[in-house]
Amino acid sequence: MKSNRIISYMEAVREGIDLCLEKYPSVFIIGPGVPDPKGVFGTTLNLVDKYGPGRVLDMPLSENGITGVCIGAALTGMRPIMVHQRMDFSLLAIDELINNAAKWHYMFGGWCEVPLVIRLIIGRGWGQGAQHSQNLQALYAHIPGLKVVMPTTPYDVKGLLISSIEDNNPIIFIEHRWLYNMCEHVPEAMYRVPIGKSKIVREGEDITIASTSYMTIESIKASRIIENLGISPEIVDIRTIKPLDTNLIIKSVKKTGRLLVIDSGWKSGGIAGEVIASVVEEAFDSFKSKPQRITLPDIPTPTSHSLTRHYYPTYVDIANKIATMAGMGTEKAELRKILKSKKYDTPSDIPHLSFTGPF
Amino acid sequence: MVEEKIVELYPEQEIRCPTHLSIGEEATAVGVCENLRQDDMVFGYHRSHAHYLAKGGNLKAFMAELYGKATGCSRGKGGSMHLIDISVNFLGTTPILGGTVPLAVGAALSSQMQGKDNIAVAFFGDAAAEEGIIHESLNFASLKKLPVLFVCENNLYSVQTPLSARQPEREIYLLGKAHAVDSYLADGYDALKVYEIAKKAVEKIRAGNGPIFLELLTYRWREHCGPNYDFELGYRNEVEFLKWKEKDPIKKLKEEMLEANILSNEEFEGMREEINREIEDAVSFAKDSPFPEKDELYSNVYSEQGHEK
Numbered sequence: 238m239k240s241n242r243i244i245s246y247m248e249a250v251r252e253g254i255d256l257c258l259e260k261y262p263s264v265f266i267i268g269p270g271v272p273d274p275k276g277v278f279g280t281t282l283n284l285v286d287k288y289g290p291g292r293v294l295d296m297p298l299s300e301n302g303i304t305g306v307c308i309g310a311a312l313t314g315m316r317p318i319m320v321h322q323r324m325d326f327s328l329l330a331i332d333e334l335i336n337n338a339a340k341w342h343y344m345f346g347g348w349c350e351v352p353l354v355i356r357l358i359i360g361r362g363w364g365q366g367a368q369h370s371q372n373l374q375a376l377y378a379h380i381p382g383l384k385v386v387m388p389t390t391p392y393d394v395k396g397l398l399i400s401s402i403e404d405n406n407p408i409i410f411i412e413h414r415w416l417y418n419m420c421e422h423v424p425e426a427m428y429r430v431p432i433g434k435s436k437i438v439r440e441g442e443d444i445t446i447a448s449t450s451y452m453t454i455e456s457i458k459a460s461r462i463i464e465n466l467g468i469s470p471e472i473v474d475i476r477t478i479k480p481l482d483t484n485l486i487i488k489s490v491k492k493t494g495r496l497l498v499i500d501s502g503w504k505s506g507g508i509a510g511e512v513i514a515s516v517v518e519e520a521f522d523s524f525k526s527k528p529q530r531i532t533l534p535d536i537p538t539p540t541s542h543s544l545t546r547h548y549y550p551t552y553v554d555i556a557n558k559i560a561t562m563a564g565m566g567t568e569k570a571e572l573r574k575i576l577k578s579k580k581y582d583t584p585s586d587i588p589h590l591s592f593t594g595p596f
Numbered sequence: 597m598v599e600e601k602i603v604e605l606y607p608e609q610e611i612r613c614p615t616h617l618s619i620g621e622e623a624t625a626v627g628v629c630e631n632l633r634q635d636d637m638v639f640g641y642h643r644s645h646a647h648y649l650a651k652g653g654n655l656k657a658f659m660a661e662l663y664g665k666a667t668g669c670s671r672g673k674g675g676s677m678h679l680i681d682i683s684v685n686f687l688g689t690t691p692i693l694g695g696t697v698p699l700a701v702g703a704a705l706s707s708q709m710q711g712k713d714n715i716a717v718a719f720f721g722d723a724a725a726e727e728g729i730i731h732e733s734l735n736f737a738s739l740k741k742l743p744v745l746f747v748c749e750n751n752l753y754s755v756q757t758p759l760s761a762r763q764p765e766r767e768i769y770l771l772g773k774a775h776a777v778d779s780y781l782a783d784g785y786d787a788l789k790v791y792e793i794a795k796k797a798v799e800k801i802r803a804g805n806g807p808i809f810l811e812l813l814t815y816r817w818r819e820h821c822g823p824n825y826d827f828e829l830g831y832r833n834e835v836e837f838l839k840w841k842e843k844d845p846i847k848k849l850k851e852e853m854l855e856a857n858i859l860s861n862e863e864f865e866g867m868r869e870e871i872n873r874e875i876e877d878a879v880s881f882a883k884d885s886p887f888p889e890k891d892e893l894y895s896n897v898y899s900e901q902g903h904e905k
Contacts, residue, residue: 305729344670382898
């Protein structure tokens with residue numbers, strides 16, 4: 238589906254919600270601040286004017302209780318969208334999400350369905366600190382019955398959001414705050430991007446990079462440097478964490494013989510390890526070098542930007558890792574020089590130089 | 597009677613799931629559910645055999661579920677703690693305390709959003725009233741004036757822990773009042789009293805006046821989980837049990853009906869026989885039913901239903 242119109246990730250989220258509210262009387266959206274003047278970073282802005290407070294709802298700060306309310310509503314004919322302005326807040330609701338939403342369909346022999354979308358926004362930078370910036374996709378992906386989606390681009394976020402709202406299962410829909418101002422061509426009409434399918438965002442020959450969410454952007458930036466040195470990475474945007482689609486990654490590794498997995502979350506028990514294990518199980522003989530991963534270190538997020546610059550891996554780290562994996566010899570010195578000049582060219586605590594805080 | 601049968605059968609070790617019996621707590625379930633229509637929606641908890649049956653849940657599917665059979669109400673994936681019969685809008689039970697209470701509130705929200713006049717009922721115990729989610733549910737239901745009836749069955753114990761070790765000296769129904777919800781306390785061992793107070797509550801809720809909270813005082817006869825008595829544990833004593841047994845809500849209702857000439861002894865015995873036949877049929881059905889096939893393990897993790905377009 239092609240379009241000449243360019244909008245941001247944030248606008249694409251809003252448009253997806255808007256179209257579903259318009260099309261389905263059973264859809265409603267609820268969350269702290271949903272109808273307020275800031276509209277959840279713009280993603281629900283003015284929807285209350287169009288659909289009224291009966292379908293665009295603010296809520297008491299009762300994350301667990303309201304998640305249960307949404308499950309009850311979903312069991313009885315509604316299709317709720319619930320939103321948390323930080324993913325960290327959803328931890329108050331994991332009882333209802335894990336014990337009820339994830340299991341209701343299975344536990345009662347398939348009699349009922351829970352069509353529920355939980356929008357979770359990952360914060361980063363400007364001192365968000367340990368409780369406003371967690372990447373908890375692995376925690377949710379561990380739970381049978383939940384689907385976990387992490388769209389990277391404006392086109393995908395709209396299409397995947399519509400697919401999620403139309404899906405009859407509970408969906409953990411994870412948006413990274415640093416993607417919100419990214420723009421691309423997005424069709425105005427209703428369209429769907431399938432859940433459970435990864436996507437090749439850059440074709441290449443020498444190494445497969447599989448990445449999640451915002452780290453796909455860093456991976457693309459790394460590729461632009463590394464391709465000048467004659468290495469051609471293939472980038473697979475994982476898009477859906479659960480159920481995980483490893484087909485494209487395996488196919489790609491069979492071609493390139495190398496795999497670097499880059500996740501926005503932590504290392505231990507994380508998505509990167511899971512992807513590597515799944516691919517190695519299927520394509521062990523294809524590997525020319527040991528598979529590698531780039532993740533956050535197993536450390537809570539610090540607040541000071543002098544610490545976050547060492548905490549968050551960037552395209553520079555990715556480019557370095559690619560070079561090492563591709564076995565670069567003499568060229569590497571040249572690369573080091575380029576990368577050294579770039580390592581701290583943008584601060585680690587803002588998504589772009591025009592940002593002046595706070596989030 | 598259904599549960600007396602479970603007591604008899606449990607030692608055969610064919611019912612292989614945690615089973616929390618409602619014996620002694622029949623009046624709360626029946627007194628409330630007698631006031632409900634088929635389209636009213638009920639959620640229960642781990643001790644909800646009585647709620648399931650009182651709402652009209654299928655007895656054969658119930659018994660088969662206890663036996664883990666493919667014909668069970670949850671196809672063998674739920675057991676005693678996960679009962680459902682959507683044909684009568686009995687929408688599920690779980691053993692996480694307070695876990696289904698917001699679901700009932702959500703069902704009530706659906707009713708309100710869809711412009712219907714059916715109501716939702718949440719049954720829960722005294723210990724669930726200690727969970728934060730109860731307050732979250734009451735607060736939201738009150739805020740939105742949702743058609744939901746909260747029924748707290750206070751049986752004085754959470755597993756083996758007495759109420760006095762868990763809550764200060766204040767009545768539980770006052771928690772409802774704190775959330776501006778009309779709240780009442782009643783004797784849960786008096787079926788007619790429960791019926792009367794629930795009738796008024798259901799009518800008021802259905803008329804759009806918002807939620808109501810009922811605390812019903814009751815007592816379980818058997819151990820927390822399983823078919824036995826447990827006086828040897830020492831957390832309660834037989835004297836206390838006998839005091840409650842003396843007030844047996846079924847015996848009391850029977851005597852009141854005989855006295856009012858609504859029921860004769862013969863009719864009562866006739867009912868017993870008929871119910872016994874139904875129970876025997878249900879047990880045979882359960883025992884004769886096949887276990888789920890291996891493939892059943894993998895089905896229903898996700899709903900395969902296509903997109904609503």
